[in-house]
Amino acid sequence: MRIDSFIRAFILVTLFSGAEVSPAQTASPVPTAPSLEQRVADLEAYLNNSARGADAANAIVASNVSGPGPGHNAWMMTASALVLFMTLPGLALFYGGLVRAKNVLSVLAQCLGIAGLVTILWWAAGYSLVFSRGFAFLGGLRFAFLRGVNARPNGDYSYWVSQDVFAMYQLMFAIITPALIIGAVAERMKFAAVLVFVAVWMFAVYFPIAHMVWGIDGWMNGLWNPTAKIRAIDFAGGTVVHMTSGWSALVLCILLGHRLGFRKEILAPHSMVLCMVGTGLLWVGWYGFNAGSALAPDGIAANAFMTTTLATAVASFTWAMLEYALRGKPSVLGFCSGAVGGLVVITPACGYVDPTGAVIIGVAAGIVPFFACTKLKSWLGYDDALDTFGIHAVGGTLGVFLTGIFATASVNPNLTKLPGHALWLEQLKAIGITILLAVVGTAIIGALVRGTIGLRITAEVERQGLDINEHGEEGYMAAG
Numbered sequence: 001m002r003i004d005s006f007i008r009a010f011i012l013v014t015l016f017s018g019a020e021v022s023p024a025q026t027a028s029p030v031p032t033a034p035s036l037e038q039r040v041a042d043l044e045a046y047l048n049n050s051a052r053g054a055d056a057a058n059a060i061v062a063s064n065v066s067g068p069g070p071g072h073n074a075w076m077m078t079a080s081a082l083v084l085f086m087t088l089p090g091l092a093l094f095y096g097g098l099v100r101a102k103n104v105l106s107v108l109a110q111c112l113g114i115a116g117l118v119t120i121l122w123w124a125a126g127y128s129l130v131f132s133r134g135f136a137f138l139g140g141l142r143f144a145f146l147r148g149v150n151a152r153p154n155g156d157y158s159y160w161v162s163q164d165v166f167a168m169y170q171l172m173f174a175i176i177t178p179a180l181i182i183g184a185v186a187e188r189m190k191f192a193a194v195l196v197f198v199a200v201w202m203f204a205v206y207f208p209i210a211h212m213v214w215g216i217d218g219w220m221n222g223l224w225n226p227t228a229k230i231r232a233i234d235f236a237g238g239t240v241v242h243m244t245s246g247w248s249a250l251v252l253c254i255l256l257g258h259r260l261g262f263r264k265e266i267l268a269p270h271s272m273v274l275c276m277v278g279t280g281l282l283w284v285g286w287y288g289f290n291a292g293s294a295l296a297p298d299g300i301a302a303n304a305f306m307t308t309t310l311a312t313a314v315a316s317f318t319w320a321m322l323e324y325a326l327r328g329k330p331s332v333l334g335f336c337s338g339a340v341g342g343l344v345v346i347t348p349a350c351g352y353v354d355p356t357g358a359v360i361i362g363v364a365a366g367i368v369p370f371f372a373c374t375k376l377k378s379w380l381g382y383d384d385a386l387d388t389f390g391i392h393a394v395g396g397t398l399g400v401f402l403t404g405i406f407a408t409a410s411v412n413p414n415l416t417k418l419p420g421h422a423l424w425l426e427q428l429k430a431i432g433i434t435i436l437l438a439v440v441g442t443a444i445i446g447a448l449v450r451g452t453i454g455l456r457i458t459a460e461v462e463r464q465g466l467d468i469n470e471h472g473e474e475g476y477m478a479a480g
Contacts, residue, residue: 033064034063034064038063039064042063042064042065043065045159046065046069046160048298049072049158049159049160049295049296049298050159051155051159052065052066052159067151067152067153067162068151068152068153068160068161068162068165069160069161071297072158072160072161072295072296072297073160073161073162073165075292075296075297075301076161076165076166076169076292076295077165077168078288079169079287079288079289079291079292080165080168080169080171080172080288080292081288082284082285082286082287082288082289082292083169083172083173083176083285083288083289083292084115084172084175084285085281085284085285085288086172086176086281086282086285086286086288086289087111087114087115087172087175087176087179088111088112088115089278089281090278090281090282090284090285091111091176091179091180091278091282092107092108092111092112092278093274093275093277093278093281094274094275094278094279094281094282094336094340095107095111095182095183095186095278095386096108096271096274096278096475097269097270097271097272097273097274097275097276097277097278098183098186098269098275098385098386099186099187099269099270099385099386100187100267100268100269100270100465101270101271101465101475101476102464102465102466102467102468102474102475103186103187103465103466103467104270104271104274104467104475104476105466105467105471105473105474105475106186106187106191106465106466106467106470106471107182107186109191109470109471110179110182110191110194111179111182113191113194113195114175114178114179114182114194114195114198115175115179117195117198117199118171118174118175118178118198118202119171119175121174121199121202121203122167122171122174123145123146124144124145125141125144125145126174126202126207127143127146127149127167127170127171128140128141128142128143128144129141129203129207129211130170130174130207130210130211130214130215131143131154131156131157131166131167131170131211131214131215131216133156133215133216133217134211134215134217135217136212136217136218136219136228136229137208137211137212137219138207138208138211139211139215139217143167146164146167149163149164149167150162150163150164151163151164153166154166156216157216157295158295158296160296161295161296166295169292172288173210173237173240173241173289174202174206174210176241177206177237177240177241177244177245178198178201178202178206178245180241180242180245180246180249180388180392181198181201181245181248181249181252181388182194183249183384183385183386183387183388184249184250184252184253184384184385184386184388184389185249185252185253185256185385186385186386187259187267187385187462187466188256188257188259188260188385188456188457188462189252189256189455189456189457190453190454190455190456190457190470191466191470191471192453193449193450193453193454193455193456196449196453197252197445197446197449197455200445200448200449201248201441201442201445204441204444204445205244205248205437205438205441205442206240206244208437209239209240209244209434209437209438210240212433213232213234213239213240213430214234214240220232220239220429220430220433222418222426223414223415223417223418224417226417230426230429230430230433231418231419231423231426232400232404232423232426232427232429232430233348233352233403233404233407233415233418233423233426233427234348234400234403234430235290235293235304235347235348235349235350235351235352235403236289236290236292236293236304236347236348236350236351237289237293237347237348238344238347238348238349238396238397238399238400238403239348239396239400239430239431239434241347241396242344242347242392242393242395242396242399243392243393243396243397243400243431243434243435243438244434244437244438245388245392245393246388246389246391246392246393246394246395246396246397247389247393247434247435247438247439247442248438248439248441248442249384249388249389249392249393250382250384250388250389250393250439251438251439251442251443251446252442252446252455253382253383253384253385253388253389254382255443255446255447255450255455256383256455256456257383257456258383259383259385259462260459260462260463262383267385269333272332272333272336275332275333275336276332276336279335279336279339279340282339282340282343283312283339283343286308286312286343286347287305287308289347290304290305290307290308290346290347290350290351291304291305291308291350293350293351294351300351300411300412301351303350303351303354303411303412304350304351306355306358307346307349307350307351307353307354307355307357307358307361308343308346308350308358310355310358310359310362311342311343311345311346311350311358311359311361311362311365312339312342312343312346312362313339313342313362314342314358314359314362314363314365314366315338315339315341315342315343315345315362315363315365315366316335316336316338316339316342316366317335317338317366318338318362318363318365318366318367318370319334319335319337319338319341319366319367319369319370320334320335320338321366322334322366322367322370337369337370337373337387337391338365338366338370340391341365341366341369341370341391341395342361342362342365342366344365344369344391344392344395344396344399345361345362345364345365345369345395345396345398345399345402346358346361346362346365346399347396347399348396348399348400348403349361349399349402349403349406349407351411351412352403352406352407352408352411352412352415353403353406353407353408353411354406354408354410354411357406357408360402360406361399361402361406364398364402365395365398365399368394368395368398369390369391369394369395369398372389372390372391372394372395373387373390373391376390376394377389377390397431397435400427400430400431401424401427401428401431403423403427404422404423404424404425404426404427404428405424407423457469457470
């Protein structure tokens with residue numbers, strides 16, 4: 001029986017081995033290994049930060065570098081940490097040193113509270129509303145709760161950076177933007193009011209502006225959305241970060257009113273040492289902010305690194321030398337304010353301008369915000385406690401405009417995608433839209449918060465200090 005079975009099996013195999021197989025019987029093609037040319041093309045795409053093209057024509061050819069680029073991810077994770085470093089501890093110490101000793105912890109608590117709150121909002125809907133495809137003014141909810149945000153790149157923004165890394169990088173921008181506002185309202189706003197205001201403000205102002213400027217189908221994304229109505233550019237956040245926070249800060253400090261003793265008492269910084277340390281941390285972290293916005297460790301990132309350094313150093317020196325000439329003494333506060341002003345003004349331009357443009361921008365950043373902080377505030381009488389408006393609103397607006405003047409395709413070839421008409425006109429349009437949304441949105445939100453839970457602490461709490469009354473702690477314990 002065993003021999004008969006073997007003979008029958010042998011006959012069947014012999015008869016059918018040469019039979020023609022119908023297409024229906026054909027198994028799915030197995031992906032073949034890419035050719036040497038295709039492998040080289042993928043490596044070139046990785047090095048040039050461009051799209052993979054090796055397997056576009058033949059779907060059954062699998063790329064050997066089909067995932068994120070390790071170098072790109074390494075740089076963007078580093079840049080993300082640097083941008084968070086700007087808020088914690090950079091901005092916290094910079095602002096903390098500028099307030100009086102009885103309010104130093106309130107600034108630190110507000111920075112920490114905003115970091116946690118914005119992270120929750122970003123996870124729930126913020127990232128999706130900014131970076132998923134949707135409408136010209138706001139994205140959709142495709143990535144709500146970070147659903148589908150994994151290690152695969154999102155080709156709308158980067159071919160080689162994992163989307164989860166990209167999402168965390170952009171989260172750091174979302175954290176620092178509302179944290180900048182607290183500088184204008186320092187020493188007199190309730191902690192609960194800060195949290196409620198920021199929660200609503202993110203949905204009403206930050207998420208829409210960020211999508212319009214950076215979203216792939218955004219209304220003002222002039223570089224990457226060919227159907228954008230306003231063909232403006234913003235490399236790292238002149239409109240999205242500095243203008244939104246700075247103009248909102250002005251409105252909110254006016255709604256709050258003056259601090260007790262404003263223009264009657266000396267409300268001097270309690271620690272210029274902390275302020276200087278915070279400035280240094282901001283400067284270092286800002287390289288992640290600006291150079292990181294290239295989304296690759298490439299030549300554009302290198303240019304952003306260089307122009308950021310030039311503009312910041314020049315602005316710091318210019319501001320202090322103006323003090324030297326007009327007041328006879330260059331102050332540490334002047335050097336620090338000039339450095340932050342330079343960082344702000346170069347932010348929208350850093351990936352588009354050459355070294356000479358950066359130096360000119362640095363000089364302007366040392367002059368214009370200086371007069372906004374020393375003269376304009378005095379003339380108009382608003383109590384912008386830590387000069388958020390003078391540096392971030394005035395400086396950010398100046399930077400967005402100067403980007404339209406000094407941007408050049410010799411630095412960033414992507415600028416050749418823009419239409420031939422004057423870029424500075426498009427920048428002015430973006431400035432107008434950003435100011436309108438920030439001012440109107442903040443006025444409405446501030447009025448609602450003031451009418452419900454209240455914006456301002458009581459006079460007694462303000463005299464005693466926010467640290468002990470709002471947080472039950474003191475920044476400095478008395479000796480003895």
